[in-house]
Amino acid sequence: MPSADHPDHVRYNFEYERRLRACFIGAGGHSFRNVYPTFRYAPIDLVAVCDTTAERAASYAHLFGGERHYTDHREMLERERPDAVFIVTSYHPDGRVQATDLAMDALAAGAHVWSEKPIAASVAEVDSLTDASARAGRFVMVGLKKQFFPTITKVKEIIESPAFGRASSVYLRYPQDMAPPAERADLLRSRWLLDHIYHPGAIIHYLMGPIERLTYEWEGWNGGSVASLRFASGAVGTFHMAAGASGSSPLERLEVVGEGANVVVENGVRLTYYRKATRPAYGRGASFIIADETAPLVWEPEFSLGQLYNNNMFLLGYAPEVLHFAEAVLSGRPPTKGTLADCRAIMQLYEAYVRTPAGTPVAIQPTDQ
Ligand SMILES: NC(=O)c1ccc[n+]([C@@H]2O[C@H](COP(=O)([O-])OP(=O)(O)OC[C@H]3O[C@@H](n4cnc5c(N)ncnc54)[C@H](O)[C@@H]3O)[C@@H](O)[C@H]2O)c1
Structure with a gap:
């Protein structure tokens, strides 16, 4: 398997024998530009997309190959039972990070979590996520793209x-x-x-x-x-x-x-x-x-x-970080970069x-x- 850190031979999505069933929470600007497109280079099958705005969820599902779309992430988790959940959301009106609670819900539903940074707004929140990850026996990885x-x-x-x-x-x-x-x-x-x-x-x-x-x-x-x-x-x-x-x-x-x-x-x-x-x-x-x-x-x-190495998906670490997560989940070995310890x-x-x-x-x- 090519290493996510040194992708000198990147596999295309359809070339993998085993792929994760993944759901995605968030259909916003950054994920459109930089996260959904990385699935072309990782063993990930997008099964469903959730956004509180139904039209966006439907458009993203259509464009990026998700079979279904939702406006309620709990309903999506319950119905789809994904291996992994990608979270790229934003902030609550009081400034707290939306991904913190969403990651908790995904862990409770038995899914591994990849979340864009920031995943939390305090050390205490990171500690709660670390505990929840250990209780669920599921990984949490955060998009610390610079490490990639x-x-x-x-x-x-x-x-x-x-x-x-x-x-x-x-x-x-x-x-x-x-x-x-x-x-x-x-x-x-x-x-x-x-x-x-x-x-x-x-x-x-x-x-x-x-x-x-x-x-x-x-x-x-x-x-x-x-x-x-x-x-x-x-x-x-x-x-x-x-x-x-x-x-x-x-x-x-x-x-x-x-x-x-x-x-x-x-x-x-x-x-x-x-x-x-x-x-x-x-x-x-x-x-x-x-x-x-x-x-x-x-x-x-x-x-x-027109290479991968001069494409921002690789220069800025987006595809390698998603590949690192997918490899971790498929192999059962925890991610070594973008960890909750790094976030703490x-x-x-x-x-x-x-x-x-x-x-x-x-x-x-x-x-x-
Ligand atoms: N790593 C990077 O290079 C980089 C660059 C830009 C943004 N980001 C991060 O990406 C995140 C998103 O940024 P953005 O500019 O795309 O924001 P955005 O506001 O465009 O997108 C967020 C989306 O999440 C949806 N959402 C919020 N709560 C939801 C919920 N409970 N269920 C379903 N959908 C929900 C919103 O409706 C919205 O469509 C932020 O955390 C930001 O820090 C990272």
């Missing part, structure tokens, strides 16, 4: 290789604002912080492991911030929420420094690995061209051929920002993996 970017997967491989040395520091830039401190605990004011922190949070946790201490500073013009992080591993880092950046700018920049080596990802798709190398002699070296054996390695996709660590980060004033160090209790 080919570039981020490769960074993980590089920083864990002996040649890189220990990952000693990290810098991550992501344009996100935070509400003023007095308003931040209000879920409605922190909607986009909650919605987006899963993206940089997923990268930081995946690459560097648990954060044990955090301090941040906040500016009031754009709501941007810079945090200083210390990881349980002993490494340090900076998380720069670059609110105020131009809408024409790439969103992300990532750099991890090892011991004599570093790796950079620009814009999610351009990866440069500066391997351990000696700098040309100071004041004497006439050329910056260093030996081929230690020269930097650069990867970026070509955009000429991300919610700890969120709560640290929401509950702690700028300039005050906050200790974070590591989550057992």
Whole structure:
């Protein structure tokens, strides 16, 4: 079976012998663009679609091959008895995440759950889902797509290789604002912080492991911030929420420094690995061209051929994350990425920002993996 992390030979849906019977809750914009289409590359049979708006549920079922549609997810779960449920919904009027209760219902109906992020709005809610998942004996996986970017997967491989040395520091830039401190605990004011922190949070946790201490500073013009992080591993880092950046700018920049080596990802798709190398002699070296054996390695996709690897479904991790989930369910082995433990660590980060004033160090209790 091709690995979801290295899909060098992706199978098309109809080429699988065994497929999951899946239901889908939510027929909105993101799922239309980025989640339903991934089923073309995973062992998934879409049997039914549910949306509170009947016309959308019917249209999505028609378009993506679902046999039936519903407006009540409980009725769908009861009648269809699916192996797995995909949930891509939104927020309640009070700012809570709709997927939290829907995932509980799906687990109670005996289905494995794949949910888009965010799956919850607090550490306590993630813990309830973890308990419910264990009670039901069913997996919950969350769409932490960044953990499936080919570039981020490769960074993980590089920083864990002996040649890189220990990952000693990290810098991550992501344009996100935070509400003023007095308003931040209000879920409605922190909607986009909650919605987006899963993206940089997923990268930081995946690459560097648990954060044990955090301090941040906040500016009031754009709501941007810079945090200083210390990881349980002993490494340090900076998380720069670059609110105020131009809408024409790439969103992300990532750099991890090892011991004599570093790796950079620009814009999610351009990866440069500066391997351990000696700098040309100071004041004497006439050329910056260093030996081929230690020269930097650069990867970026070509955009000429109609390939899978240059399609956003793969570049942005959507198809690999769905494949990872389907493989986990079919093999009976829990997902190793997009886990509830990852989400718990991300919610700890969120709560640290929401509950702690700028300039005050906050200790974070590591989550057992
Ligand atoms: N990973 C990513 O790249 C990415 C990008 C965009 C959005 N998202 C996430 O995707 C989710 C959806 O975003 P969106 O912009 O598509 O939202 P949306 O509002 O367009 O879609 C949500 C849909 O869920 C339906 N819904 C809500 N409650 C329901 C219920 N109980 N039963 C059935 N249907 C229900 C709504 O009717 C709506 O059609 C959000 O969690 C967002 O954070 C992720």
